[in-house]
Amino acid sequence: MEAFSKKNFILTLSAILVVGLAIMAISLTQNKKKSDTEAFKSEINEIKNQSDSTEVNDIEKDINNTDFSDIDNDLQNIETELNNLE
Numbered sequence: 764m765e766a767f768s769k770k771n772f773i774l775t776l777s778a779i780l781v782v783g784l785a786i787m788a789i790s791l792t793q794n795k796k797k798s799d800t801e802a803f804k805s806e807i808n809e810i811k812n813q814s815d816s817t818e819v820n821d822i823e824k825d826i827n828n829t830d831f832s833d834i835d836n837d838l839q840n841i842e843t844e845l846n847n848l849e
Contacts, residue, residue: 813825 809829813829814821816822
């Protein structure tokens, strides 16, 4: 009889775990924001436009033409999401 109750406990615990993971997956997919594909595509195109040269002048030109103004936005978004979890 003891072995039967251990099996029931393990099955119940497994079922609770599966249900919990399903709820977590559903909540994560509902809260996920769709990325702005146009902005993403333009950033990719800018990266593709950088030269392949290893000359210092060309590298400096690529660095000067790169927009770093929103480099911290993703980090701020991550911090905001982590703070909302608490």
